[in-house]
Amino acid sequence: MKNKQFAxxxxxxxxxxxxxxxxxxxxxxxxxxxxGSPMLRKRAHRVAxxxxxxxxxLRGKISRQALGRFKHRKRKGKRKIPxxxxxxxxxxxxxxxxxxxxxxxxxxxxxxxxxxxxVHHPELRRLIQGFSRQQRKRG
Numbered sequence: 001m002k003n004k005q006f007a008x009x010x011x012x013x014x015x016x017x018x019x020x021x022x023x024x025x026x027x028x029x030x031x032x033x034x035x036g037s038p039m040l041r042k043r044a045h046r047v048a049x050x051x052x053x054x055x056x057x058l059r060g061k062i063s064r065q066a067l068g069r070f071k072h073r074k075r076k077g078k079r080k081i082p083x084x085x086x087x088x089x090x091x092x093x094x095x096x097x098x099x100x101x102x103x104x105x106x107x108x109x110x111x112x113x114x115x116x117x118x119v120h121h122p123e124l125r126r127l128i129q130g131f132s133r134q135q136r137k138r139g
Contacts, residue, residue, distance in 0.1 A: 003083040006044045007035035008052035008090040018135050020115035023056050024106045031118040035085055048088040056107050057099030060092040067131055070123035087127055
């Protein structure tokens with residue numbers, strides 16, 4: 001698969017509870033995570049962090065290690081192009097009120113189980129569930 005994208009899985013832990021931030025897609029208003037296409041001279045995890053800021057105003061610590069991959073179909077005009085999306089966990093330390101795509105998407109913090117329930121892609125759902133299990137083991 002030639003077309004690649006990079007995504008952030010924004011999370012925070014408060015009072016031992018894991019929360020995930022989801023955003024809506026612009027076109028179909030489905031719940032998803034911030035993602036974008038490769039950028040010149042930027043490593044994959046940095047692209048994911050940049051997209052998290054542009055789409056949701058998030059800053060934090062992005063992992064260099066991807067959680068895994070999921071398939072997604074990106075729309076280009078009337079065509080749908082299959083993409084492979086690498087997902088990187090982003091521990092959110094700041095959420096800005098002003099950001100480039102403000103007003104174009106809805107944002108919501110939810111529990112990991114609710115996030116897995118809401119997302120459209122089954123592979124993304126499994127990655128969120130696996131991440132949640134991993135965080136519970138860490139304590």
